[in-house]
Amino acid sequence: MSTSEHASRTDLKTVADILEDANLAQRLRSIKVDQDIVRVLAQLAKQAVHMGIDYQTLGVGWHHPDSRAAYRSCKHRSTCSPASRKRAAASRARLRTAVASAKDRQDMRATLTEEFLREIGVANESRLRAAATWPGVVAALQAELLLPLRALNEGRMTQTMCGASLPEDDLKGVVLALTEAVLKSSTGFSEWRYSSPRGQEQLRGLSDHQICLWQEPTAQEHRGGLKTHEDAPGELGFFWATKIGGPSHGFDYESQCILPLLANARHKVILVSVAAWTEHPVGRAHWRLLWSVGCGKKPPEPRLWLETVNADFEAPVSSEGWETAVLSHAVSKADAMGVPLSVNVAQAAALQSLLGSFRDAGQRFDMYIKMCVYMSVCLYVCINV
Structure with a gap:
C-alpha cells in the first residue's frame, strides 16, 4: 500500500469515527472523491466536532486553552462545555448531510x-x-485555522483586560480583511500582509533586496536537531504562534493583541522546532522591523527587533540551545539585510558569544532595552490596515 493510499484510508476512518457513520466510506467511494476531499472532510470533522469550541456562546477570555496540545486533546473545559458539545453535534449532523447529498467531486x-x-x-x-477558494480552505484546514478564525470572527473585542475601550468596528474590519486573505489562496494571507497599502508603507525605505529578504520565511538548521524558521510559505502558522508559551494573548483571549502580528508587514515570529517533537513548533520569539527616529539631516533607519524566546507549556522537550539558535538566526538575517539588530538586554550575554563569528559585528549590531510602547504602536498600525 502506498503512503497516499494509507493516508486516505486513515482519513476515511477518522471521518467515519467522528461522524459516527459506518457507511460513509462507501458513500464517498461511490462518488469517486479525490484524496484532497477526504483529507479536508477529516480535518473539518476533527476541528469542528472533536476540537470544537463555541465562541459565540462562551465568548473569548482567559478560560480557554493556553497550548495547542490542549486544543488537540479535546479535554479542556471549553471544549467539553455543554454549549460547545451542542454546537459540535450540529456540525456533525451537517457534515453527514453534506456527504449524503453530494452529487460529485465538484459538488463536494x-x-x-x-x-x-x-x-x-x-x-x-x-x-x-x-x-473563498478550495485551495484557500485546504490550506486553512491543514494549518488548523478553524478555531482561530472562528474565535476572531465570533468573539467581540470591546475592551482590554484593564478595561480600556477598543475600536470594535475597526478591529472587526481588520479581522474580515485577514480572513478574506486566508480564503483567497494558500498564500493569500502572506501576500495580503506585504502588499496591502499599510504593509507597503511599513516597508517603505527598504531596498527591493531588503524587502525580499524580510518577506522570506527564512529557516536555519542548528545543532541537536533544532530548526529556527519564520513559519513557512503562507505564514498561516502565525495564528498559533502566541499559543506557544505565555499565557499572554492569543486568538481567543486578549484577541486584539494578536492582530499586530497577523495584520502587519513589519511583524513576524521566529519559531523553534525540534526533531524530538514533530507535532508543532515548540518555541517562538516575536520579530519586528522598526525604524529609528531621524535627527536633523539623519533620516530614520531600519532596525530588526527580537524579543525573548518563549517555550511551549505541553511539549516534553528541553529548551537548551534555543536562545542561541534564535539569536543566530536573527543575526544572520540582519547581516544579510544590512540592518542593525536590537535585542532585549537579557539576551546580551548570549549575543556577545555569537558576535565573534560575524565580521564587523560591533558596527552592525546594537542592543536596546525592551519598551512596551512597541506593542502600542503596532496595534495602532494594525487598526489602520
Whole structure:
C-alpha cells in the first residue's frame, strides 16, 4: 500500500469515527472523491466536532486553552462545555448531510467550502463567500485555522483586560480583511500582509533586496536537531504562534493583541522546532522591523527587533540551545539585510558569544532595552490596515 493510499484510508476512518457513520466510506467511494476531499472532510470533522469550541456562546477570555496540545486533546473545559458539545453535534449532523447529498467531486468541494465558512462564523459575509477558494480552505484546514478564525470572527473585542475601550468596528474590519486573505489562496494571507497599502508603507525605505529578504520565511538548521524558521510559505502558522508559551494573548483571549502580528508587514515570529517533537513548533520569539527616529539631516533607519524566546507549556522537550539558535538566526538575517539588530538586554550575554563569528559585528549590531510602547504602536498600525 502506498503512503497516499494509507493516508486516505486513515482519513476515511477518522471521518467515519467522528461522524459516527459506518457507511460513509462507501458513500464517498461511490462518488469517486479525490484524496484532497477526504483529507479536508477529516480535518473539518476533527476541528469542528472533536476540537470544537463555541465562541459565540462562551465568548473569548482567559478560560480557554493556553497550548495547542490542549486544543488537540479535546479535554479542556471549553471544549467539553455543554454549549460547545451542542454546537459540535450540529456540525456533525451537517457534515453527514453534506456527504449524503453530494452529487460529485465538484459538488463536494463546494459544499465543504460552504461548511467551512459556516464553521468560522462568516457564512453570511457575501464578501468572504465570493473570495473563498478550495485551495484557500485546504490550506486553512491543514494549518488548523478553524478555531482561530472562528474565535476572531465570533468573539467581540470591546475592551482590554484593564478595561480600556477598543475600536470594535475597526478591529472587526481588520479581522474580515485577514480572513478574506486566508480564503483567497494558500498564500493569500502572506501576500495580503506585504502588499496591502499599510504593509507597503511599513516597508517603505527598504531596498527591493531588503524587502525580499524580510518577506522570506527564512529557516536555519542548528545543532541537536533544532530548526529556527519564520513559519513557512503562507505564514498561516502565525495564528498559533502566541499559543506557544505565555499565557499572554492569543486568538481567543486578549484577541486584539494578536492582530499586530497577523495584520502587519513589519511583524513576524521566529519559531523553534525540534526533531524530538514533530507535532508543532515548540518555541517562538516575536520579530519586528522598526525604524529609528531621524535627527536633523539623519533620516530614520531600519532596525530588526527580537524579543525573548518563549517555550511551549505541553511539549516534553528541553529548551537548551534555543536562545542561541534564535539569536543566530536573527543575526544572520540582519547581516544579510544590512540592518542593525536590537535585542532585549537579557539576551546580551548570549549575543556577545555569537558576535565573534560575524565580521564587523560591533558596527552592525546594537542592543536596546525592551519598551512596551512597541506593542502600542503596532496595534495602532494594525487598526489602520
